[in-house]
Amino acid sequence: xxxxxxxxxxxxxxSLKDNRSWYARNRLRIAPWxxxxxxxxxxxxxxxxxxxxSIWISFYAWDGLGEAQWVGFGNxxxxxxxxxxxxxxxxxxxxxxxxxxxxxxxxxxxxxxxQTVTGMRLYKSLFFFPFVISQxxxxxxxxxxxxxxxxxxxxxxxxxxxxPPSILGDENLVxxxxxxxxxxxxxxxxxxxxxxxxxxxxxxxxxxxxLDNAKGWKMLWYVxxxxxxPATFLAIVVTVIGALRSFDMIAIMTQGGPxxxxxxxxxxxxxxxxxxxxxxxxxxxxxATVLFGIMLIFISFFLWKMYRDERVEH
Amino acid sequence: MFPRPIEKSSSGVxxxxxxxxxxxxxxxxxxxxxxxxxxxxxxxxxxxxxVFGWPSQFQLIENYYAVFAESxxxxxxxxxxxxxxxxxxxxxxxxxxxxxxxxIYRFRFSLVLFFIFVAGNFVPFQILMVPVRDLSLDMxxxxxxxxxxxxxxxxxxxxxxxxxRNFIKALPFELIESARIEGVxxxxxxxxxxxxxxRPALAALAVLIFTFVWNDYFWATVLTNGEAAKPITAGxxxxxxxxxxxxxxxxxxxxxxxxxxxAMFFLMQKHFIAGLTLGATKG
Numbered sequence: 047x048x049x050x051x052x053x054x055x056x057x058x059x060x061s062l063k064d065n066r067s068w069y070a071r072n073r074l075r076i077a078p079w080x081x082x083x084x085x086x087x088x089x090x091x092x093x094x095x096x097x098x099x100s101i102w103i104s105f106y107a108w109d110g111l112g113e114a115q116w117v118g119f120g121n122x123x124x125x126x127x128x129x130x131x132x133x134x135x136x137x138x139x140x141x142x143x144x145x146x147x148x149x150x151x152x153x154x155x156x157x158x159x160x161q162t163v164t165g166m167r168l169y170k171s172l173f174f175f176p177f178v179i180s181q182x183x184x185x186x187x188x189x190x191x192x193x194x195x196x197x198x199x200x201x202x203x204x205x206x207x208x209x210p211p212s213i214l215g216d217e218n219l220v221x222x223x224x225x226x227x228x229x230x231x232x233x234x235x236x237x238x239x240x241x242x243x244x245x246x247x248x249x250x251x252x253x254x255x256x257l258d259n260a261k262g263w264k265m266l267w268y269v270x271x272x273x274x275x276p277a278t279f280l281a282i283v284v285t286v287i288g289a290l291r292s293f294d295m296i297a298i299m300t301q302g303g304p305x306x307x308x309x310x311x312x313x314x315x316x317x318x319x320x321x322x323x324x325x326x327x328x329x330x331x332x333x334a335t336v337l338f339g340i341m342l343i344f345i346s347f348f349l350w351k352m353y354r355d356e357r358v359e360h
Numbered sequence: 361m362f363p364r365p366i367e368k369s370s371s372g373v374x375x376x377x378x379x380x381x382x383x384x385x386x387x388x389x390x391x392x393x394x395x396x397x398x399x400x401x402x403x404x405x406x407x408x409x410x411v412f413g414w415p416s417q418f419q420l421i422e423n424y425y426a427v428f429a430e431s432x433x434x435x436x437x438x439x440x441x442x443x444x445x446x447x448x449x450x451x452x453x454x455x456x457x458x459x460x461x462x463x464i465y466r467f468r469f470s471l472v473l474f475f476i477f478v479a480g481n482f483v484p485f486q487i488l489m490v491p492v493r494d495l496s497l498d499m500x501x502x503x504x505x506x507x508x509x510x511x512x513x514x515x516x517x518x519x520x521x522x523x524x525r526n527f528i529k530a531l532p533f534e535l536i537e538s539a540r541i542e543g544v545x546x547x548x549x550x551x552x553x554x555x556x557x558x559r560p561a562l563a564a565l566a567v568l569i570f571t572f573v574w575n576d577y578f579w580a581t582v583l584t585n586g587e588a589a590k591p592i593t594a595g596x597x598x599x600x601x602x603x604x605x606x607x608x609x610x611x612x613x614x615x616x617x618x619x620x621x622x623a624m625f626f627l628m629q630k631h632f633i634a635g636l637t638l639g640a641t642k643g
Contacts, residue, residue, distance in 0.1 A: 073546055074546070075467065077546040078465035079461075082473065084458075085454040085455060085457060085521060086458070086473070089477065089480060089518060093488060093515060094476065096492050097487050100488065100489075100491055101487075110494075157362075160362070160363065161366045163366060171625070171629060172385055172389065174625075175389060176389075178618070178622050179392075179621070180577065182593045182614075184391075186600065186610065187614070188391065190395075190611075191391065198411075198412065201411070238636060239637055242633065242637035244362065249361060252362050291485065293485070293578050294577040297578075297597075298600075311486075312486050315489070316486065319489065320489070330486075331490055337486055337487065338484055341482060345482045348478075349479060352475070352478065
C-alpha cells in the first residue's frame with residue numbers, strides 16, 4: 047500500500063514558497079476537505095445526525111405532530127414489559143441464526159457449480175437470479191406458494207393425502223416460513239461470493255494437497271476453506287446485516303401477523319411509529335435504538351477487523 | 361481447481377452431472393417459473409384449481425396489457441426510474457470525490473471519516489426513519505421524487521465511498537505524485553488522471569446502486585403516501601390490494617418490476633459481480 051507524503055510542500059523549492067498564494071501553499075491540506083465536503087454534508091444530514099435525533103426522540107412521548115413530552119426512560123421501561131417486544135426480539139434471534147444457513151448453502155452450491163462444462167457461465171448467472179429481484183416480489187411469490195388452497199405447499203400436502211397447513215397463518219410456523227423465503231436470495235448472494243473466492247484459490251496448494259493425499263472433506267476443510275476466509279467473512283457480514291434488516295418480506299407476507307407472531311424489531315418499530323396502530327414516534331424510536339444497539343455490536347466488530355487489516359497493510 | 365474438474369471423472373459421472381445440472385436449476389428457479397406461468401394464464405384457471413399445470417389458454421399480452429390498463433403500473437415504473445437514475449449519478453459522484461480524498465491524502469481524521477462512512481452504511485433503517493421523515497416533511501419533500509433521491513443518494517454514499525476509496529487506494533500512487541511534481545492541480549489530477557482509471561469501479565457501483573435503489577421498499581413506504589412519487593415496489597403492494605385474488609395480474613406486475621434490475625444484471629454482469637464480491641478475494 048502506498049502512502050502519500052505527509053509534508054505538503056516537499057516538492058517545491060523553498061525559494062518559490064513565498065510567491066505562491068495561500069491556497070497554493072496549503073492546497074494539499076485543503077484539497078481533501080473540498081473533495082470530501084459534498085459527501086460529508088449529505089451523509090451528515092441524512093444519516094449521522096438522524097441517528098442521534100432518533101436516540102433523543104426515544105426519550106419523549108410524541109405523536110409526530112403535537113408537543114413532544116419528556117418521559118426519560120419511560121419508553122424503555124414500557125418496552126421491558128411489552129410481550130410484543132420480546133416476540134420481535136426472539137424472532138430477530140431466529141432470523142440471525144437461521145439466516146446463517148445461507149453461508150454453508152451458498153458454499154455448497156458454489157462447489158457444485160465450480161466446473162467448466164459448456165454453458166456454465168449462464169448457469170451461474172441463472173442461479174444468482176433470485177438476488178437481483180426485489181424482496182417484495184420474492185415475498186409475494188412465496189406468500190402465494192404457501193397458500194393452502196392453491197399454493198404449491200398445499201398441492202404437495204394433498205399429494206400425500208394430508209390437510210395442508212396454513213404456514214403464514216400459523217403462529218408457530220410463520221417466522222420459519224418467511225425466513226425460508228428470505229434464504230432463497232441470500233443463498234444466491236453467498237454463492238456468488240464463494241464462486242469468486244473459488245476462482246482465486248491457488249492451484250498450487252490444491253495440487254500440493256492432492257500429493258499429500260488430501261481428498262474431499264479433508265481437502266475442503268484444511269486447504270480450501272482457509273483460502274476462502276475472505277469470502278466467508280464477507281458472506282457472514284452481509285448475512286448478519288440482511289437478517290437484522292429483514293423488513294420487506296414481513297411487510298409483504300404477514301405484516302407481522304398473525305397476532306404479531308412474525309414481528310421483528312424493524313417491523314415492530316414501523317408498526318408502532320407509522321401505521322394505523324398509531325403514531326408513537328418516541329416508542330418507535332426506542333425500539334429502533336435497541337435494534338441499533340444490537341447492530342452496533344456487529345458494526346464495532348467489522349470496524350475493528352477493518353482497522354486491524356489497515357494496520358497490517360501499513 | 362476445487363472440486364476436481366468433472367472432465368477427470370468417469371463418463372458416467374460426467375453424464376449424471378450434466379443431467380442433474382438443469383434439473384437443479386429448474387428446482388432452484390421453480391418459484392420464478394411458477395409465477396411466470398401464472399402471469400400468462402387466464403384468471404379462470406386459478407379459480408378452477410389449475411395453478412401449476414399447463415395454461416388452458418396463453419394470455420401473455422392480454423394479462424400484461426391489463427396490468428397497465430387497469431392500474432397505475434406505468435406511473436410507478438416511471439417513478440422508479442425517476443428515483444433510481446438521479447440517485448445513481450449523485451451518490452457515485454459524491455463517493456468518487458470522497459473516496460479520492462480518503463485514499464490519496466494523508467490527514468488527521470482520514471481513517472475516522474472513512475470508518476464513519478462504513479459504519480453509517482450498516483445502520484438499520486429504522487434508526488433514521490422518524491428524523492428523515494420529519495426532515496422531508498419540513499423541507500416539503502415528503503411524497504416527492506426529490507425527497508427519495510436525496511435520501512437514497514446520501515445513504516448509498518456510505519457504501520460507494522468504501523468501494524471507491526479501496527479501489528483508488530490500489531492504484532499506483534507514483535502516478536499522482538509525478539503529476540503533482542509536474543505542477544498539475546489537485547482537481548485536474550482527479551478529473552483527468554484518476555477518473556479514467558476508476559471507470560470499472562464507477563460501472564460496478566452504478567449497476568449495484570441501481571439495483572439496490574430500484575428494489576427499495578422501506579423508504580418508498582416511509583417517504584411517500586400517494587401515487588405521485590410511489591415507485592414500483594410500493595406500487596405492487598398497492599396492486600396486490602387492488603387485484604384481490606387476481607393472481608395472474610399480480611404475478612405479471614411483479615415480473616414487470618423485476619425486469620429492469622434483471623436486465624441491468626445481464627447486461628453488466630461482470631461489473632455487477634465485481635462490485636458485489638469486492639473483498640471476497642483479497643486476504
